[in-house]
Amino acid sequence: MLIRLSQLLVLLLLIVSSAAWAHKVIFDVYQSGSVIEGELGFSNGDMAVAQRISVTDGAGVEIDQVYTDEEGFFVYTPATQDHLNFEVDLGAGHVAEATINWVPKSAEVVTLKGAENTEIAKLYKPSTVAAAEQASVVSEVQKLSAQVRQMRRELRAYKEKNDLQSVLGGIGYILGLVGLGYYLAARRKLRGD
Amino acid sequence: MHIVDGALSTQVLVVGAAVSCLGLALGLRRMPLDKIPVTGMLAATFFVASLIHVPLGPSSLHLIMNGVAGLLLGWAAVPALFIGLLLQAVFFGYGGITVLGINTVNVALPAVAVFYLVRPFIIGARASQGLFWGAVGGGLAVALTTLMVAASLWVSGDEFIPTAKLVLISHIPVVIIEALLSGATVYLVCKVKPELFMGRG
Numbered sequence: 126m127l128i129r130l131s132q133l134l135v136l137l138l139l140i141v142s143s144a145a146w147a148h149k150v151i152f153d154v155y156q157s158g159s160v161i162e163g164e165l166g167f168s169n170g171d172m173a174v175a176q177r178i179s180v181t182d183g184a185g186v187e188i189d190q191v192y193t194d195e196e197g198f199f200v201y202t203p204a205t206q207d208h209l210n211f212e213v214d215l216g217a218g219h220v221a222e223a224t225i226n227w228v229p230k231s232a233e234v235v236t237l238k239g240a241e242n243t244e245i246a247k248l249y250k251p252s253t254v255a256a257a258e259q260a261s262v263v264s265e266v267q268k269l270s271a272q273v274r275q276m277r278r279e280l281r282a283y284k285e286k287n288d289l290q291s292v293l294g295g296i297g298y299i300l301g302l303v304g305l306g307y308y309l310a311a312r313r314k315l316r317g318d
Numbered sequence: 319m320h321i322v323d324g325a326l327s328t329q330v331l332v333v334g335a336a337v338s339c340l341g342l343a344l345g346l347r348r349m350p351l352d353k354i355p356v357t358g359m360l361a362a363t364f365f366v367a368s369l370i371h372v373p374l375g376p377s378s379l380h381l382i383m384n385g386v387a388g389l390l391l392g393w394a395a396v397p398a399l400f401i402g403l404l405l406q407a408v409f410f411g412y413g414g415i416t417v418l419g420i421n422t423v424n425v426a427l428p429a430v431a432v433f434y435l436v437r438p439f440i441i442g443a444r445a446s447q448g449l450f451w452g453a454v455g456g457g458l459a460v461a462l463t464t465l466m467v468a469a470s471l472w473v474s475g476d477e478f479i480p481t482a483k484l485v486l487i488s489h490i491p492v493v494i495i496e497a498l499l500s501g502a503t504v505y506l507v508c509k510v511k512p513e514l515f516m517g518r519g
Contacts, residue, residue, distance in 0.1 A: 149320070149322070149410075149411060149412055150322065219322065219325075220322060220325045221322070221324075222324060291409050291410065292365075292366060292369065294409065295362075295365050295366075295406075295409050296362050296365065296366070298401075298405055299358050299361050299362045299365065299401060299402075299405070300358065300362075302358065302361075302401060303355060303357070303358035306349070306354045306357070306358070307351070310349075310350070310351045310354060311351065314351060
């Protein structure tokens with residue numbers, strides 16, 4: 126009776142706990158136009174909320190700090206051009222860092238030097254663009270940015286997914302090592318005999 | 319329970335690597351032919367169990383199973399747990415290569431401690447006693463691992479008491495689950511193959 130109970134307990138615990146997988150800290154930082162955006166969370170999809178992130182310069186000196194929002198997302202606007210390092214400590218040994226070479230995107234300002242007299246230049250002059258059209262473009266860019274962010278999340282979740290093949294691959298390696306161990310132990314024993 | 323790359327000081331990493339190398343050498347020397355399958359099986363158990371997490375509030379914890387490994391293997395638990403940690407780091411990025419040594423020490427030394435502290439009570443014991451001592455061994459191994467993780471972080475600059483509290487309190491459910499699981503496993507082994515607890519370890 127107790128044997129059956131213990132077998133059932135082992136099986137039950139394994140089934141219950143296999144509902145999900147272990148996680149690790151995921152920390153991404155990327156340049157988005159004139160700001161730096163980033164996300165902090167775990168590989169199981171949970172995001173780190175209101176987490177302090179330390180910003181250090183190339184010399185390792187803390188120059189600023191930023192906090193994640195309720196979606197684990199943060200936006201940081203650097204004051205100067207530099208090699209920036211973002212560090213986070215979630216406690217109990219869960220640390221992560223990400224580095225970015227911050228280069229302000231001044232190149233985004235379109236210059237049409239030498240083309241002032243052409244029809245194209247006239248077309249692209251700010252004065253010719255209606256305010257409503259500008260608002261529409263900004264709105265489209267914001268939508269696109271949100272979509273790219275979502276795609277980044279999905280891509281990361283896909284990369285972090287522990288599929289069965291990897292688990293079976295790991296067990297396969299262990300079996301291989303057991304075989305190797307047997308071979309070495311048998312050789313040692315034969316030498317002894 | 320996996321400390322990641324970059325969380326610990328160089329001194330801790332070096333000491334961890336050195337101690338784990340000694341443990342590996344001792345574990346491999348004390349692994350007779352008939353213990354190899356059990357070692358492989360427990361390495362696979364640890365490898366898979368650590369990938370499985372137990373949801374707890376906003377976070378989640380994973381099983382370790384180092385207590386059972388220690389009770390059955392003794393020093394041979396060191397190579398078994400090392401292989402599990404190495405494969406987890408390579409396949410899934412859990413922990414890391416530079417922290418492999420200290421992670422091995424934190425998980426495997428409590429297993430060896432449980433071997434010496436608890437296993438004498440299991441040898442020749444009735445299955446019901448094995449259930450109790452198995453639970454004690456499983457829970458104790460996890461508790462010791464949390465303390466060693468906290469100590470590793472403390473030596474690297476964190477404050478010991480708050481870190482130890484955080485790690486230990488957050489792992490109380492794991493201690494309980496592992497105690498149940500280890501108790502049930504030891505009970506089964508006592509019933510069907512008690513000779514697995516023989517040998518010097």
